[in-house]
Amino acid sequence: GQQLNQSPQSMFIQEGEDVSMNCTSSSIFNTWLWYKQDPGEGPVLLIALYKAGELTSNGRLTAQFGITRKDSFLNISASIPSDVGIYFCAGPLPTQGGSEKLVFGKGTKLTVNP
């Protein structure tokens, strides 16, 4: 089935450092989504990208939709301890019945040392 390849799998950084992670697919997506999952919680939407080449920011987070529509990256600037968590890329695919289901990458686990 459809797969999203996310890298790196994990990152250990010092507070204040910038972080970059990316996501690639063998197929085209029309929307790219980035979610964060805190320990013991469900995913929460960080950024949604709808257009190839689009660059969108949400506070210290910036994400870009690749022009080939097969990749996306997420940057976090000046990391802080509460950035700890797992970051997932996701994209919607059609389901039976005319809806859309999300396919997720395996996640990038971020640890921030104070």
Add this chain to the structure above:
Amino acid sequence: NAGVMQNPRHLVRRRGQEARLRCSPMKGHSHVYWYRQLPEEGLKFMVYLQKENIIDESGMPKERFSAEFPKEGPSILRIQQVVRGDSAAYFCASSPLNRWVPLFAFFGQGTRLTVV
């Protein structure tokens, strides 16, 4: 996402028992999705339901798993005769539309099932 309520948050079952996971969607949402997250993995789609209808169950294992979303009450994911491999976090998401509109679709906090 606090509006999508899942319970219980944690569930422990012995092998062979039944597990019932409940999901109350956000108010006004009539579309429910169930996803499963194995340890160190991303979420994987299981089933999409509208009120009283299963629309897409292509991600559900063929045996022992079933889901419903009755006219009244929460959506239920039922796992019969659980095995150790069923241990995972199960997430429900709800949407007001039959498309995944990111700004209006939300996940619950999940039910963590442990089979001993």
